[in-house]
Amino acid sequence: xxxxxxxGGGVAGIRCAIELAEMGIEVTIVEKQKHIGGKVRNWxxxxxxxxxxxxxxxxxxxxxxxxxxxxxxxxxxxxxxxPHQVTISGGETLNCDAVVVASGFTLFDARIKEEYGYGIYxxxxxxxxxxxxxxxxxxxxxNGASPRRIALLHCVGSRDEKVCQRHCSKVCCVTGxxxxxxxxxxxxxxxxxxxxxxxxxxxxxxxxxxREAQADYNIHFVRGRISEVSxxxxxxLQIKAEDTLTGRPLxxxxxxxxxxxxxKAGDSNKRFELSCHLRRQDSGFxxxxxxxxxxxxxxxxxxFYAGTVTAPxxxxxxLNEAVTAAHSVAEWIKHTA
Amino acid sequence: xxxxxxxxxxxxxxxxxYYYARSCIRQNFFPGxxxxxxxxxxxxxxxxxxxxxxxxxxxxxxxxxDIVPLETIMTVVARQFALMSEAGYENxxxxxxxxFGIYTELLATWEEFPExxxxxxxxxxxxxxxxxxxxxxxAHTSDVIFHHRKEIGQKAKRKLINTxxxxxxxxxxxxxxxxxxxxxxxxxxxxxxxxxxxxxxEEWGGEIVDYPERRHCCGFGFRNYLVQANRGYxxxxxxxxxxxxxxxxxxxxxxxxxxCSMFLDKWQYTIAEMEGTTFGQNGCGIPVLxxxxxxxLVLGYDPxxxxxxxxxxxxxxxxxKMGVEYDPSAKYLGVNGKYIGKPKKAIVxxxxxxxxxxxxx
Numbered sequence: 001x002x003x004x005x006x007x008g009g010g011v012a013g014i015r016c017a018i019e020l021a022e023m024g025i026e027v028t029i030v031e032k033q034k035h036i037g038g039k040v041r042n043w044x045x046x047x048x049x050x051x052x053x054x055x056x057x058x059x060x061x062x063x064x065x066x067x068x069x070x071x072x073x074x075x076x077x078x079x080x081x082x083p084h085q086v087t088i089s090g091g092e093t094l095n096c097d098a099v100v101v102a103s104g105f106t107l108f109d110a111r112i113k114e115e116y117g118y119g120i121y122x123x124x125x126x127x128x129x130x131x132x133x134x135x136x137x138x139x140x141x142x143n144g145a146s147p148r149r150i151a152l153l154h155c156v157g158s159r160d161e162k163v164c165q166r167h168c169s170k171v172c173c174v175t176g177x178x179x180x181x182x183x184x185x186x187x188x189x190x191x192x193x194x195x196x197x198x199x200x201x202x203x204x205x206x207x208x209x210x211r212e213a214q215a216d217y218n219i220h221f222v223r224g225r226i227s228e229v230s231x232x233x234x235x236x237l238q239i240k241a242e243d244t245l246t247g248r249p250l251x252x253x254x255x256x257x258x259x260x261x262x263x264k265a266g267d268s269n270k271r272f273e274l275s276c277h278l279r280r281q282d283s284g285f286x287x288x289x290x291x292x293x294x295x296x297x298x299x300x301x302x303x304f305y306a307g308t309v310t311a312p313x314x315x316x317x318x319l320n321e322a323v324t325a326a327h328s329v330a331e332w333i334k335h336t337a
Numbered sequence: 338x339x340x341x342x343x344x345x346x347x348x349x350x351x352x353x354x355y356y357y358a359r360s361c362i363r364q365n366f367f368p369g370x371x372x373x374x375x376x377x378x379x380x381x382x383x384x385x386x387x388x389x390x391x392x393x394x395x396x397x398x399x400x401x402x403d404i405v406p407l408e409t410i411m412t413v414v415a416r417q418f419a420l421m422s423e424a425g426y427e428n429x430x431x432x433x434x435x436x437f438g439i440y441t442e443l444l445a446t447w448e449e450f451p452e453x454x455x456x457x458x459x460x461x462x463x464x465x466x467x468x469x470x471x472x473x474x475x476a477h478t479s480d481v482i483f484h485h486r487k488e489i490g491q492k493a494k495r496k497l498i499n500t501x502x503x504x505x506x507x508x509x510x511x512x513x514x515x516x517x518x519x520x521x522x523x524x525x526x527x528x529x530x531x532x533x534x535x536x537x538x539e540e541w542g543g544e545i546v547d548y549p550e551r552r553h554c555c556g557f558g559f560r561n562y563l564v565q566a567n568r569g570y571x572x573x574x575x576x577x578x579x580x581x582x583x584x585x586x587x588x589x590x591x592x593x594x595x596x597c598s599m600f601l602d603k604w605q606y607t608i609a610e611m612e613g614t615t616f617g618q619n620g621c622g623i624p625v626l627x628x629x630x631x632x633x634l635v636l637g638y639d640p641x642x643x644x645x646x647x648x649x650x651x652x653x654x655x656x657x658k659m660g661v662e663y664d665p666s667a668k669y670l671g672v673n674g675k676y677i678g679k680p681k682k683a684i685v686x687x688x689x690x691x692x693x694x695x696x697x698x
Contacts (some may be wrong), residue, residue, distance in 0.1 A: 114530060230548070238549040
């Protein structure tokens with residue numbers, strides 16, 4: 001039986017493994033975390049349908065666990081990749097007929113944007129922190145109170161030359177709208193403000209969601225980035241921004257600030273480039289062979305990509321790409337057999 | 338404040354053998370500070386520091402005021418470095434934040450555009466016959482005090498403690514823009530949460546006040562003040578900053594920039610005279626100290642030797658809190674015991690009932 005190693009046990013890696021297994025190919029998933037499921041495991045609800053993230057992840061995990069020919073190796077990382085061999089932590093080598101790199105992305109570390117005070121001031125949280133709080137049903141201020149005025153800041157670690165993240169992370173805009181709506185549902189009397197550069201509502205149902213946020217939820221959208229955050233004497237956060245539509249500077253006190261952190265290229269991408277000669281883009285994401293006809297292929301025959309290892313993507317796009325990658329792998333194996 | 342991020346921004350600060358470059362304006366506003374720095378370094382800490390009478394202004398104010406061209410300031414700076422080498426020193430320390438910013442900027446420019454360094458070398462040689470070597474180490478004098486803060490703490494005669502309550506003194510620190518806003522890595526703690534003054538304050542027993550307008554301009558801003566028509570912006574900025582810190586009841590403000598010290602101190606007088614507002618807890622202004630004065634008080638220097646009688650906002654309430662012994666009658670006696678004159682009574686020092694703090698309460 002042919003054997004494929006899938007690097008990364010996030011949604012793309014799992015979906016790819018399921019598809020390969022259904023085509024009769026033996027698969028080993030190499031996952032560096034304790035559990036498979038990736039970052040979606042920690043998410044609360046998914047845009048634009050507000051589908052609980054666990055519904056998607058659990059279904060995928062259930063399906064992959066039912067596949068007889070899929071082996072899952074957690075707590076180990078791929079150190080070295082060739083089309084026919086993957087060396088994992090501890091020096092063990094896995095022989096294979098092809099490799100799919102689905103190692104995903106890294107969340108931008110908001111502490112780098114020091115002016116926002118993440119890790120320094122209370123009640124400055126990231127979008128990932130908020131998802132975790134929503135999952136735990138523990139969205140509250142550090143003093144236990146409910147927030148009465150909330151700001152969400154888009155593009156933290158995206159489209160920002162100062163932190164060498166020039167790319168758009170694609171999903172933060174709609175995540176910001178989704179989280180603002182979730183916050184408004186939790187705290188109906190709270191004022192919620194989204195500070196944005198551009199609102200990029202590219203997907204089906206996104207624009208409608210954006211309109212709904214304004215019309216039905218009374219969420220305020222301010223075009224301007226926050227320049228700095230400071231504490232006030234009554235335990236609030238003072239934010240400074242510019243409303244670029246009115247051309248006026250703005251100063252506001254809020255109880256909670258949510259930083260919508262972007263998708264950064266995966267930490268292991270550099271290692272893949274150096275040790276395995278796989279090409280990276282300037283953004284740090286892996287470079288597919290071709291943007292149109294070879295977007296799941298790498299520059300190395302027999303090594304394929306799926307999901308956000310090559311660029312920021314939505315969950316739906318990652319899942320679709322995983323299926324495409326699986327079929328490309330199967331085709332390649334058949335061709336080289 | 339959880340300032341742990343300051344440890345990410347460290348820089349090498351020479352431990353000894355400094356060539357000292359004075360500020361062109363500090364002698365007028367806080368005349369004892371530079372002398373205090375030299376005394377602290379040489380007498381208290383036993384370090385070698387050279388105060389060279391040959392050096393000049395860096396011309397930074399003219400440069401930022403658009404009247405001194407880049408090539409000129411590069412040549413002036415090159416001359417300072419030539420004097421340093423001729424005096425046998427490699428570690429350059431400047432008293433002025435703007436000068437420090439200028440030196441940092443020009444060294445970076447020469448690194449990025451080597452042709453500008455070559456041209457500067459030619460210009461310096463043609464103008465003075467001198468050649469220069471770039472400093473091995475460049476630090477602002479507040480960096481040097483920060484570097485020795487523990488040693489100063491060990492020699493401290495008194496701490497930054499309110500002797501009436503036993504509580505740490507609450508201190509507002511304000512960092513000059515040219516310290517780290519041009520190159521965040523050139524400053525201890527970077528540009529957003531600079532630690533250079535906070536480190537001294539915490540080491541000597543005080544407590545830092547973080548307030549909403551901590552990063553706001555002191556009011557100098559060069560053209561805000563240098564262009565006379567803009568001076569309303571200058572005082573408005575200082576007012577905003579003082580208004581923001583007042584509810585936190587700071588015992589004093591400490592700065593590391595000649596302009597910041599001056600404007601935060603002098604504009605308090607002006608604001609009090611214009612609208613009767615003061616920002617301190619006792620109905621007076623908030624005393625503004627230089628870091629040399631703060632270090633001097635900690636080391637037991639006489640406040641009048643430190644030149645603190647030249648402040649617009651009286652420092653006596655702070656001295657009393659710290660338990661500093663001083664002779665009130667000696668306040669306006671100069672170096673040789675000569676009476677230097679006493680300023681007229683000012684609202685900022687008269688314990689006005691209409692303080693901003695009381696209004697806010």
